[in-house]
Amino acid sequence: MTGITSPRPKFSPPEEEPRPSPRQSRAQRIARTALGRHPIGIVFGAPYALFIAVLFAYPLGLAVWISFHSYFFAAPGVSVPRPFVGLANYEAVLADPAVRQAFVNVLIFLVINVPLTVMVSLLLATALNAAIPFRAFFRTSFYVPYVTASVAVVGVWLFMFGSGGIVNNVLGPLAPTPSWLINQNWAMPSIAIYVTWKQLGFFILLYLAALQNVPKELYEAAEVDGASWWRRFRAVTVPGVRPATTLVTLLAIITGAGLFTEPYLLTAGGGPNGKSASPVLLMYQTGIEQNRPDFASALGILLVIGVFLIFGIQRLLQRRQA
Amino acid sequence: MKPPVALAVAVTLALGLAACGGQGAVPARAAAKAHGPISIWYSNNPQEVAWGEQMVAAWNKLHPSEKVTGQQIPAAQSSEEVIGAAITAGSEPCLIYNTAPAAVPTFEQQGGLVPLNDFPGAVSYIQARTGPGASVYKSPDGKYYQMPWKSNPVMIFYNKKIFAKAGISPTNPPLSTYSQFLATAKKVVSSGAAKYAIYPAPTSEFYQSWYDFYPMYAAESGGKELIANGKATFDSAAGRAVIGFWQKLYAQNLAGKGSYTNDPFADGSTAMAIVGPWAVATYKGKVDWGIAPVPTTQGSHGDQVPTFSDAKNISMYVSCENRATAWDFLKFSTSIAEDGKLLSMTGQMPMRQGIQQLYAPYFKANPAYKEFAAEAAHVIEVPNVPNSIEAWQVFRNDWSKSVIFGQERPDSVLAAESAQINKIVAGNPNAQYGAP
Numbered sequence: 001m002t003g004i005t006s007p008r009p010k011f012s013p014p015e016e017e018p019r020p021s022p023r024q025s026r027a028q029r030i031a032r033t034a035l036g037r038h039p040i041g042i043v044f045g046a047p048y049a050l051f052i053a054v055l056f057a058y059p060l061g062l063a064v065w066i067s068f069h070s071y072f073f074a075a076p077g078v079s080v081p082r083p084f085v086g087l088a089n090y091e092a093v094l095a096d097p098a099v100r101q102a103f104v105n106v107l108i109f110l111v112i113n114v115p116l117t118v119m120v121s122l123l124l125a126t127a128l129n130a131a132i133p134f135r136a137f138f139r140t141s142f143y144v145p146y147v148t149a150s151v152a153v154v155g156v157w158l159f160m161f162g163s164g165g166i167v168n169n170v171l172g173p174l175a176p177t178p179s180w181l182i183n184q185n186w187a188m189p190s191i192a193i194y195v196t197w198k199q200l201g202f203f204i205l206l207y208l209a210a211l212q213n214v215p216k217e218l219y220e221a222a223e224v225d226g227a228s229w230w231r232r233f234r235a236v237t238v239p240g241v242r243p244a245t246t247l248v249t250l251l252a253i254i255t256g257a258g259l260f261t262e263p264y265l266l267t268a269g270g271g272p273n274g275k276s277a278s279p280v281l282l283m284y285q286t287g288i289e290q291n292r293p294d295f296a297s298a299l300g301i302l303l304v305i306g307v308f309l310i311f312g313i314q315r316l317l318q319r320r321q322a
Numbered sequence: 323m324k325p326p327v328a329l330a331v332a333v334t335l336a337l338g339l340a341a342c343g344g345q346g347a348v349p350a351r352a353a354a355k356a357h358g359p360i361s362i363w364y365s366n367n368p369q370e371v372a373w374g375e376q377m378v379a380a381w382n383k384l385h386p387s388e389k390v391t392g393q394q395i396p397a398a399q400s401s402e403e404v405i406g407a408a409i410t411a412g413s414e415p416c417l418i419y420n421t422a423p424a425a426v427p428t429f430e431q432q433g434g435l436v437p438l439n440d441f442p443g444a445v446s447y448i449q450a451r452t453g454p455g456a457s458v459y460k461s462p463d464g465k466y467y468q469m470p471w472k473s474n475p476v477m478i479f480y481n482k483k484i485f486a487k488a489g490i491s492p493t494n495p496p497l498s499t500y501s502q503f504l505a506t507a508k509k510v511v512s513s514g515a516a517k518y519a520i521y522p523a524p525t526s527e528f529y530q531s532w533y534d535f536y537p538m539y540a541a542e543s544g545g546k547e548l549i550a551n552g553k554a555t556f557d558s559a560a561g562r563a564v565i566g567f568w569q570k571l572y573a574q575n576l577a578g579k580g581s582y583t584n585d586p587f588a589d590g591s592t593a594m595a596i597v598g599p600w601a602v603a604t605y606k607g608k609v610d611w612g613i614a615p616v617p618t619t620q621g622s623h624g625d626q627v628p629t630f631s632d633a634k635n636i637s638m639y640v641s642c643e644n645r646a647t648a649w650d651f652l653k654f655s656t657s658i659a660e661d662g663k664l665l666s667m668t669g670q671m672p673m674r675q676g677i678q679q680l681y682a683p684y685f686k687a688n689p690a691y692k693e694f695a696a697e698a699a700h701v702i703e704v705p706n707v708p709n710s711i712e713a714w715q716v717f718r719n720d721w722s723k724s725v726i727f728g729q730e731r732p733d734s735v736l737a738a739e740s741a742q743i744n745k746i747v748a749g750n751p752n753a754q755y756g757a758p
Contacts, residue, residue, distance in 0.1 A: 075410065076411075098719070158581075184729075271524070271581070272524075285715070288407070289528065289715075
């Protein structure tokens with residue numbers, strides 16, 4: 001095996017932070033504590049901090065507040081009572097069978113979508129990384145669905161998976177009855193497969209970038225040792241792209257938690273019979289259509305907590321593996 | 323606390339406090355007497371756009387100092403969510419010519435509507451134009467927050483060519499009783515003349531029950547609303563009959579269960595549709611159609627069978643600064659002349675007494691609309707009760723589950739559904755809402 005040696009980087013030792021002189025005024029010390037060593041950094045960071053505050057922190061804080069009150073949207077300046085109701089909204093959310101169904105639906109989605117996304121995108125990225133004919137064409141082809149508007153692509157899928165669509169025509173008697181998107185057992189798996197296909201280009205891109213960082217020497221060494229293609233894939237490629245796999249998994253979970261467009265368009269609002277409704281779709285229906293933002297906020301907060309829990313478990317498992 | 327965190331907290335608090343200030347409401351007393359420019363929204367179908375544009379142009383010619391700006395209602399899944407969001411943002415126009423009666427209680431709760439009773443002579447104007455039927459549109463506080471404007475009495479449209487192909491009389495098809503309707507539907511499908519007999523949208527939006535269950539319930543119950551005196555009325559013989567009828571249609575695949583990307587009646591996938599007079603213009607040149615009243619158990623005859631109005635009304639919204647102009651404009655747009663133009667340009671029925679006599683030349687020239695005009699006197703409305711949209715959503719959810727997909731026996735669902743809707747309209751915050 002060829003050893004890889006790299007010259008040791010020459011770092012210059014960091015400048016020591018000058019100690020404040022006893023004569024330095026108290027005001028200066030306070031200003032320094034608040035603004036840091038390089039106050040100009042705040043100017044550079046402020047736009048993003050403002051962005052986070054306006055578009056994330058404030059709405060999230062408001063959602064938490066709304067979820068503990070009886071709240072509905074009112075015209076500006078109209079005074080309406082918004083009493084504190086404690087956990088009543090959370091109780092209503094947890095007692096609602098439609099909500100429980102939506103979380104089960106997301107679970108089904110994640111169980112299908114996440115492993116499928118990771119496996120298929122890694123396999124395709126590996127194939128596209130090799131010297132195959134029409135490589136550029138294939139790379140573009142996989143990326144096109146990702147950059148195409150969901151509304152347009154959904155139209156095509158509706159035709160394909162309709163009762164008289166091409167998929168059922170090919171399957172013949174094996175086609176499910178009723179058809180995919182109106183079948184209570186197949187609606188959510190169909191959405192999961194659709195989302196996997198639609199997002200595949202992006203995840204392939206992530207894996208392609210990660211594959212560039214896997215040292216070629218490792219493959220050469222494995223080949224010299226007589227490892228088969230599958231063995232090289234398992235022993236070199238999979239561990240080599242583990243950070244990318246973590247990212248892909250996280251992004252796929254986020255996609256699942258925020259699922260909205262597909263059930264909204266593909267199964268006409270979470271049908272059939274709520275079997276493809278997602279929590280975010282429910283938030284839209286109760287919060288916007290039915291003017292029950294208190295219920296929708298409680299549901300949203302529970303969803304955020306759920307996503308954080310999944311991340312926490314995943315990080316814990318990763319640490320153990322490491 | 324680290325400096326960036328401190329900064330973020332400070333900005334968040336500042337924004338929160340700023341948001342609490344909000345935009346003040348328009349002073350109602352001054353606005354009620356104010357004249358000046360106003361804006362309006364109307365529906366986005368080509369016929370109504372044409373009517374709206376000519377009406378605005380006619381007003382602006384007569385009142386150059388009180389200019390009206392008209393535009394189509396912004397596109398969304400439903401007008402109600404656009405209007406609700408606009409009320410919250412304070413960006414709604416003075417008048418919206420597309421206000422669904424079912425949404426009025428919600429808009430009222432939001433504080434978004436101006437009671438028309440504020441204007442001198444408004445009540446007598448509304449009642450004189452619409453007649454005794456206007457009282458249906460009064461809110462529980464006795465005020466009019468909507469001007470009854472136009473109705474679209476819902477009836478059965480059938481495709482004459484498909485019926486002829488299936489061996490059914492295209493001039494007098496047997497569609498009067500449930501058993502006749504079912505036999506006709508079976509004949510259409512078994513003959514291969516069309517894939518489905520009827521195809522109301524099987525999706526879960528709260529308003530979809532207005533185009534399958536509700537017209538037939540109106541007919542079967544002799545004109546009962548879904549909720550009367552704060553109690554659901556559908557857990558009854560009439561309700562069970564209608565539900566049983568639709569259940570048979572779905573169970574035998576005579577009605578389509580999947581969402582459809584095109585119009586299944588226009589492309590011949592279904593032989594029948596439940597629509598209002600707006601459909602006459604829509605299907606002109608595309609379908610050779612006939613018309614029949616919605617069926618009942620005992621048989622429906624003539625054009626006096628109660629049905630759903632599918633009305634759209636006009637409401638005035640609180641952001642309006644020049645409400646005196648808005649009220650004058652509202653009267654102008656619902657005058658005898660403008661109602662006549664609405665009828666001739668859109669085919670929809672102005673909610674005005676005696677339209678058949680008033681616009682006799684039009685009905686003589688367009689006999690297709692005669693039956694709709696006769697039906698317009700027998701329509702029923704969605705109940706004007708609190709949380710109306712939530713109540714309809716609950717109804718739709720259970721309809722999907724039990725009738726379309728046959729997961730539960732409708733009879734067993736009815737009592738629980740009824741109790742749940744009673745809670746919702748009574749304003750119980752812990753009633754379950756949810757979605758399909």
